[in-house]
Amino acid sequence: MGYLFDPANWEWLFTGNNARFILEGLLVNIQIALIAMAFSLAAGLGLALARLSRMRWLVFVTGLWIDLWRNLPLIFVILYLALALPEPWRDAYEDAAPDLLPDVLQTGRVFAALLALTLYNSAVLAEIMRAGIQSLDRGQHDAAAALGLSYWQRMRLVILPQGLRRMVPATVSQLITLHKDTTLVSIIAIQEVMRHGRIVTGFNFFGGVQAPVLQVFIFIGLLFIITNLGLSRLSRRLEIREQQRSGTTVKPISGLEDQVATAQTR
Amino acid sequence: MGTLFEVLTEHFDELGPGFWVTVRLVGASFAIALVVGTLVAALRIAPSKWLQRLGGMYVETFRNIPLLVLLFISYAGLRRAGVPINNWVAGIGSLGLYTAAYVAEVLRSGVFAVSKGQVEAGLSLGFSHPDVLRRIVLPQAFRTVIAPLGSITIAMIKNSAIVGVSLLTLPDLLKEARIVQARTFQTTETFFWAAVGYLLLTAGATIAFRLLERRFAIRR
Numbered sequence: 001m002g003y004l005f006d007p008a009n010w011e012w013l014f015t016g017n018n019a020r021f022i023l024e025g026l027l028v029n030i031q032i033a034l035i036a037m038a039f040s041l042a043a044g045l046g047l048a049l050a051r052l053s054r055m056r057w058l059v060f061v062t063g064l065w066i067d068l069w070r071n072l073p074l075i076f077v078i079l080y081l082a083l084a085l086p087e088p089w090r091d092a093y094e095d096a097a098p099d100l101l102p103d104v105l106q107t108g109r110v111f112a113a114l115l116a117l118t119l120y121n122s123a124v125l126a127e128i129m130r131a132g133i134q135s136l137d138r139g140q141h142d143a144a145a146a147l148g149l150s151y152w153q154r155m156r157l158v159i160l161p162q163g164l165r166r167m168v169p170a171t172v173s174q175l176i177t178l179h180k181d182t183t184l185v186s187i188i189a190i191q192e193v194m195r196h197g198r199i200v201t202g203f204n205f206f207g208g209v210q211a212p213v214l215q216v217f218i219f220i221g222l223l224f225i226i227t228n229l230g231l232s233r234l235s236r237r238l239e240i241r242e243q244q245r246s247g248t249t250v251k252p253i254s255g256l257e258d259q260v261a262t263a264q265t266r
Numbered sequence: 267m268g269t270l271f272e273v274l275t276e277h278f279d280e281l282g283p284g285f286w287v288t289v290r291l292v293g294a295s296f297a298i299a300l301v302v303g304t305l306v307a308a309l310r311i312a313p314s315k316w317l318q319r320l321g322g323m324y325v326e327t328f329r330n331i332p333l334l335v336l337l338f339i340s341y342a343g344l345r346r347a348g349v350p351i352n353n354w355v356a357g358i359g360s361l362g363l364y365t366a367a368y369v370a371e372v373l374r375s376g377v378f379a380v381s382k383g384q385v386e387a388g389l390s391l392g393f394s395h396p397d398v399l400r401r402i403v404l405p406q407a408f409r410t411v412i413a414p415l416g417s418i419t420i421a422m423i424k425n426s427a428i429v430g431v432s433l434l435t436l437p438d439l440l441k442e443a444r445i446v447q448a449r450t451f452q453t454t455e456t457f458f459w460a461a462v463g464y465l466l467l468t469a470g471a472t473i474a475f476r477l478l479e480r481r482f483a484i485r486r
Contacts, residue, residue, distance in 0.1 A: 003347050003348070004347075071420070071424070071464070071465055071468040071469075072424070072461055072464060072465070073423075073424040073425070073426075073427035073428070073440070073464055074424065075427045075428050075431055075440065076427050076440055076457070076460065076461065076464065079431070079440070079444065079457075080453070080457045083447065083453045083457075084453045084454055084457070176330065180330075180331070180332035180333070181332070183332040183334045183335060184334060184428065186334070187431050194334060194335070194338070197338075212343075212346055212347065213338065213342045213343045213346045213347075214339060214343030214344065214346060214347045215343075217335055217338040217339045217342075217343050218339060218343070220335055221331040221332075221335045221336070221339065224330055224331050224332055224335065225326070225327060225330040225331055228329075228330035229326065229330060
């Protein structure tokens with residue numbers, strides 16, 4: 001305990017630009033998480049709709065696809081793609097990456113990371129969305145059909161607005177998981193917060209101040225706790241506002257880490 | 267197709283033990299997660315505000331911190347601080363304590379599903395509060411949360427892959443696959459067999475929990 005709180009062991013935090021360097025690393029994580037989340041939401045919605053379609057073979061194929069990516073460890077997928085993606089793909093990403101992205105995110109390795117995060121999270125989100133859509137009363141679907149709406153109109157105007165509202169809490173908890181999972185891309189040498197932390201502890205002796213591993217990573221852990229608590233606070237606020245606006249309590253689809261409570265709907 | 271099976275037969279004495287390390291890692295971490303998770307859940311429903319807050323802090327801390335950071339703290343961090351912790355203890359401890367937060371949350375929801383009347387009945391029969399928990403509430407709570415516990419176990423199996431590739435150098439399945447890959451450059455073949463290993467484990471856990479559910483679950 002004495003070692004942990006010894007001011008000498010925390011001096012590094014206020015020395016040079018160590019704290020700023022680590023915060024810059026965290027910003028990379030947040031950016032990766034947001035980009036991957038945007039792609040995953042779009043892909044997840046597509047997968048969920050495919051899995052609920054009337055074509056048997058499509059349901060079967062998307063079911064296999066979702067179960068495959070959901071049940072493989074994310075770190076496994078990241079490593080595999082980093083090793084196995086063909087070189088031209090990475091070059092294509094480097095060419096296509098918009099300039100407004102920071103330099104770290106324009107390297108070809110990031111493509112493997114983003115692809116892995118999207119494959120995994122879109123599969124998880126697809127199951128959350130499916131649970132949300134299936135939890136609606138069947139009558140909603142039938143009533144919309146009876147009104148003469150086409151499939152896409154029914155989805156867009158009736159089913160999705162209600163179904164997706166129910167999955168907000170589960171989606172936010174998945175975003176928290178995704179934010180934590182972005183630390184895994186440090187394994188394939190992307191310069192984010194874990195790498196920055198190791199650099200600070202490794203060869204950083206500005207003015208004779210040594211940065212101990214324990215304290216540096218406790219600091220990084222605290223940053224994650226703060227950002228993630230902020231996210232869950234935000235989700236609760238959204239929920240309450242939604243309740244006040246619509247005057248109804250929304251029955252949320254519960255999701256814990258990446259475990260989707262599909263058991264409820266099965 | 268030929269090379270696919272060659273990779274398995276040639277490197278089975280690396281991938282096989284790696285699979286076994288993953289199994290042991292998952293088994294030991296699961297035991298810790300169950301024990302610590304139950305204790306934390308008990309704290310969260312304890313009759314004292316301070317104990318509740320303590321349990322809440324545990325859950326919020328371990329749920330919001332990345333497992334990789336936890337592994338860095340528990341292994342590299344503590345070692346540099348002079349604590350002689352070995353890689354198995356750090357790996358099992360991190361994975362177990364991390365998962366315990368999720369177990370505690372699920373158990374707490376299971377406890378709320380047990381009606382308050384049962385607790386009051388138990389107390390009025392002269393049971394102490396811990397006895398009511400141990401003999402009346404928790405046995406029922408466990409039986410209502412079998413399905414979510416199964417999902418947590420599957421997530422833990424997947425998370426175990428993080429342990430091996432972090433600084434710990436535990437030779438688990440993914441680590442061994444990486445070693446074989448680096449030597450042979452047969453990336454897809456090697457990772458295919460590692461994927462089979464992980465899917466076997468997650469499928470096994472799914473089936474085991476489904477059987478448990480059929481046998482013990484209380485439907486509400």
